[in-house]
Amino acid sequence: MKTELLNVKHLKQHFPIxxxxxxxxxxxxxxxxxxxxxxxxxxxVSIVGESGCxxxxxGRAIMRLDEPTSGEIIFEGSNLLALNKRQMNxxxxxxxxxxxxxxxxxxPRQTAGEILEEAMEIQNVVPKSKxxxxxxxxxxxxxxxxxxxxxxxxxxxxxxxxxxxxARALSVNPKLIICDEAVSALDVSIQAQVxxxxxxxxxxxxxxYLFISHDLGVVRHISDxxxxxxxxxxVEVADKTSLFEHPQxxxxxxxxxxxxxxxxxxxxxxxxxxxxxxxxxxxxPGCVFHTRCPYATDRCKEEIPQxxxxxxxxxxxxxxxxxxxxxxxxxxxxxYS
Amino acid sequence: xxxxxxxxxxxxxxxSTNRHGRWRSFYNRLSKNKAALxxxxxxxxxxxxxxxxPYLTQYDPAKVDYSIRLLKPSAxxxxxxxxxxxxxxxxxxxxxxxxxxxxxxxxxxGAVFGIILGVFSGYYGGKWDAVIMRxxxxxxxxxxxxxxxxIVSVLGKSLVMVVIAVGIFSVPTFARIVRGSxxxxxxxxxxxxxxxxxxxDRRIIFKHILPNIxxxxxxxxxxxxxxxxxxxxxxxxxxxxxxxxTPEWGAMLNDGRNYMQEHPxxxxxxxxxxxxxxxxxxLFGDGLRDALDxxxxx
Numbered sequence: 001m002k003t004e005l006l007n008v009k010h011l012k013q014h015f016p017i018x019x020x021x022x023x024x025x026x027x028x029x030x031x032x033x034x035x036x037x038x039x040x041x042x043x044x045v046s047i048v049g050e051s052g053c054x055x056x057x058x059g060r061a062i063m064r065l066d067e068p069t070s071g072e073i074i075f076e077g078s079n080l081l082a083l084n085k086r087q088m089n090x091x092x093x094x095x096x097x098x099x100x101x102x103x104x105x106x107x108p109r110q111t112a113g114e115i116l117e118e119a120m121e122i123q124n125v126v127p128k129s130k131x132x133x134x135x136x137x138x139x140x141x142x143x144x145x146x147x148x149x150x151x152x153x154x155x156x157x158x159x160x161x162x163x164x165x166x167a168r169a170l171s172v173n174p175k176l177i178i179c180d181e182a183v184s185a186l187d188v189s190i191q192a193q194v195x196x197x198x199x200x201x202x203x204x205x206x207x208x209y210l211f212i213s214h215d216l217g218v219v220r221h222i223s224d225x226x227x228x229x230x231x232x233x234x235v236e237v238a239d240k241t242s243l244f245e246h247p248q249x250x251x252x253x254x255x256x257x258x259x260x261x262x263x264x265x266x267x268x269x270x271x272x273x274x275x276x277x278x279x280x281x282x283x284x285p286g287c288v289f290h291t292r293c294p295y296a297t298d299r300c301k302e303e304i305p306q307x308x309x310x311x312x313x314x315x316x317x318x319x320x321x322x323x324x325x326x327x328x329x330x331x332x333x334x335x336y337s
Numbered sequence: 338x339x340x341x342x343x344x345x346x347x348x349x350x351x352x353s354t355n356r357h358g359r360w361r362s363f364y365n366r367l368s369k370n371k372a373a374l375x376x377x378x379x380x381x382x383x384x385x386x387x388x389x390x391p392y393l394t395q396y397d398p399a400k401v402d403y404s405i406r407l408l409k410p411s412a413x414x415x416x417x418x419x420x421x422x423x424x425x426x427x428x429x430x431x432x433x434x435x436x437x438x439x440x441x442x443x444x445x446x447g448a449v450f451g452i453i454l455g456v457f458s459g460y461y462g463g464k465w466d467a468v469i470m471r472x473x474x475x476x477x478x479x480x481x482x483x484x485x486x487x488i489v490s491v492l493g494k495s496l497v498m499v500v501i502a503v504g505i506f507s508v509p510t511f512a513r514i515v516r517g518s519x520x521x522x523x524x525x526x527x528x529x530x531x532x533x534x535x536x537x538d539r540r541i542i543f544k545h546i547l548p549n550i551x552x553x554x555x556x557x558x559x560x561x562x563x564x565x566x567x568x569x570x571x572x573x574x575x576x577x578x579x580x581x582x583t584p585e586w587g588a589m590l591n592d593g594r595n596y597m598q599e600h601p602x603x604x605x606x607x608x609x610x611x612x613x614x615x616x617x618x619x620l621f622g623d624g625l626r627d628a629l630d631x632x633x634x635x
Contacts, residue, residue: 023467063533089535097533105526109548118544122534168530 002040004074005176005208006062009036011071013054013061017281030280031057032068033232036307039176044202044209046219048255049229050277055212058229059178062210063097064088075176093123096169100181102161106153112139112164113149119171138167141204143197159190163197170201178210183218195222216259220244225316228252231288232280234307238317248310248319250327251289274336287321294334295323366628373624379617387434396424398431399582407600416606419592425603428584429610435585436614439500439569440562446504447565448558451511456542458512459519469512476509485568489577496569496585499578503565514557518550552629559622563615570611586611 013032016025032054039045047055061068064080073080075095083091099105106115116135120126126134136146142163153161162182169177179198183191195218201207213219219226226243228236228251236249247253254271273292278284284291290300299322309317310324326332368374402422410417416425454473458466476484488502522528523546531541570587572578579585581592586607593604 060529065529065532089537092533092535095533097530099526099530101526105530107527107545107549118536119534122531122536122540165530168534172534 002043004038005041005076006039006210007072007074008038008058008062009072009074011035011058011061011073012069013057013066014069015066027281030232030283032061033280033283034071035229035232035234037227037234037237039208039210041175041208042202042206043224044211044222045225045227046211046213046223047227047229048213048216048219051214052231052277052280053229054232054280055214055229056180059097059180059210059212063092063095063178065097093125093172094175095178096172096174096176097178097180098162098165098169098182101185102158102165103153103185105165106161108153111150111152112144112156112167115164115168116149116171119168123172125172134171138171139164141170141201142167143193159186159194162186162190162194166194166197166201170205173205174207176208176210178212180212181214182211184213184215191218198222216256228255231278231283233288234320235289236317236319237307238319239314242314242317246313246317248313248317248324248328249289249321250293250295252319294336295327295332296335297323363628367624370624370627372620373627376617376620376622376624379613380621383433383437383614383617386430387437390430390433394424394427394430396427398423398428398584407596407603409600410602417600417602419589419603420596420600423582425589425606428589429586429606432584432586432589432607432610433614435496435579435583436566436570436611439496439503440566440614440618443500443503443565443569444507444558444561446501447507447561448511448554450504451508452515452547452554454508454512455515456519456546459516460523460538460542460546466516470516473509473512476506477513479506481506481564482568482571485572486575486577489572494577494580496573496579496583499569499572502572503568506568507561507565510561511554511557514553515550518553519546522546522549556622556626556629559618559625563618563622566611566618567615 011032012030012034014028014030017027017029018024019026035054035058037045047058049055057066060066062073062080064073068081071081075091078091080088080091106112110118113132113135116138117131120131120134121128135149139146139149144160144163144167148156148160153164156164162185165182182198183194186194198209199222202209209222211219211222220240223240225237225239227234228243228249230251236243236247236252238248243252244256247256250271254273257269257271271294273294275292278288278291284301285304286302287293287296287300287305290296293300303322305320305322307318307320309315310319310328312325312328313319321327323332367377400423402418404422405414405418406420406422408414408418408422414424414426416429418424419428454469458469484506485499485502488505489498492498492501528541528545531545536545569578570585570590573585573587574591576588576591579588581588589607590604590611593600593602593607596603
């Protein structure tokens with residue numbers, strides 16, 4: 001049976017916008033607006049969405065790198081947001097994060113070995129005398145060599161730096177690793193190497209991943225389940241196959257239709273959405289997607305759709321749309337195409 | 338802040354560079370700017386003079402001898418003698434350690450407090466940041482010499498007070514620069530990575546922020562030494578700093594003021610000494626800025 005590892009409940013992250021002479025709060029950027037999801041042990045869950053949809057913010061909020069506005073983050077049964085700073089710092093051993101930019105995620109003044117040793121020192125996972133040995137072991141685990149331990153980050157390539165970042169995350173033996181656009185900054189060939197490394201590590205160390213990406217190809221390669229976000233809300237959650245084959249939400253359909261198909265004879269329907277992504281400062285009422293949705297009705301402008309499983313859809317496949325069934329059986333007309 | 342230097346990029350096959358190699362590449366970049374190199378050598382020369390110079394002079398800098406007053410420069414008295422018959426060359430040499438230590442210690446005072454305030458402001462932000470920065474703004478709005486004058490007139494006339502005064506008016510510049518650099522570094526992902534690992538603020542500040550903002554601090558300190566020397570000399574010239582018979586250059590300049598018409602060398606030589614030292618630090622500081630900033634030197 002699947003055991004819950006992380007359960008995010010009604011997470012909200014609103015960043016204040018200060019304005020005026022006295023710096024009073026004039027408005028909020030609703031980067032993440034009431035999202036809930038569960039991650040089970042050993043699986044890879046991806047969050048996809050356009051830039052600015054709140055996917056990275058979600059990752060940072062779970063790590064408490066930015067303090068969330070409200071909600072609960074239940075990790076192994078305890079609410080992370082209820083912990084004080086010291087308890088949280090202890091807990092951080094179990095949750096780690098890998099960052100997007102391999103050039104900014106390593107301190108340029110520390111060698112690879114020092115970076116890893118410091119991580120172990122902070123969490124006190126390995127006794128001092130054995131740290132050096134562990135550093136070499138870690139470097140080898142991520143595909144680097146022992147002699148590279150004394151090199152500075154600028155002496156590594158982007159892919160190698162990302163491997164050091166992965167080794168740093170691994171050094172404290174975490175249970176959950178959040179990969180925040182972990183391969184987006186790398187070349188495609190290096191992306192594949194790093195993704196395969198992540199997959200191998202998952203098998204070896206029984207890791208759980210929360211994989212944040214805007215790249216559908218990467219997401220398809222690595223995920224078990226996928227969460228689609230749009231302007232701070234979850235619009236669809238599903239197993240990988242179910243999502244790619246039977247997308248329910250009109251936004252997901254449009255998103256998936258943007259993936260190029262290699263077969264030139266295959267008929268492909270490209271859904272081009274009109275308009276722009278609305279601002280998270282003032283998201284539209286009702287369904288956030290109604291300003292661009294070809295199926296939008298008056299109901300969509302008023303009532304926020306809840307995540308639910310459509311009739312006939314696979315179990316666990318949830319989407320937040322009032323008209324999933326109608327769209328599926330073709331009884332709704334598009335306002336534009 | 339980012340240490341990806343053009344020279345060292347893509348050398349992952351080369352043997353690991355050690356500290357020696359770093360110094361070498363730093364020297365290479367510095368030497369591209371000839372003026373900076375000259376400045377650097379002059380600074381070194383000044384420091385050596387300050388350390389061993391006083392042991393090599395044959396005269397006493399404070400010995401008054403009216404039989405040899407107001408002599409022109411000669412083989413015996415290289416820079417001539419002043420109105421009290423003191424050898425100017427000896428006094429310049431003896432003034433060097435004074436000048437340099439006034440510059441060094443006042444910048445040290447300014448840098449220490451400036452770094453504390455700047456890091457605090459930049460790292461924690463919020464209300465304290467606003468308060469500290471408004472105070473800094475007020476201090477920056479004062480002309481430096483005026484502020485130093487006010488401080489010295491309150492604290493009393495002496496070289497130590499000059500050091501404190503110049504130090505205090507260096508604090509806001511350091512605080513500003515350190516705050517800005519801290520803000521830039523704090524947003525980098527390696528700081529987030531440290532926070533994700535559960536590192537304490539103290540560890541993050543001392544091990545990750547300070548080493549990465551050291552370049553602008555060093556550059557600022559070097560340039561600031563020049564300003565400090567100039568201000569300290571200015572205060573001594575006005576009679577608020579070093580008291581006679583201390584061979585302080587600003588005070589010597591003031592001594593020579595009355596003899597400008599007939600014996601200009603008395604005022605001119607300490608003036609030139611001040612110019613040379615200040616110029617040396619300025620050139621060196623400018624060169625350092627280029628050499629330590631990977632972006633400015635493609």
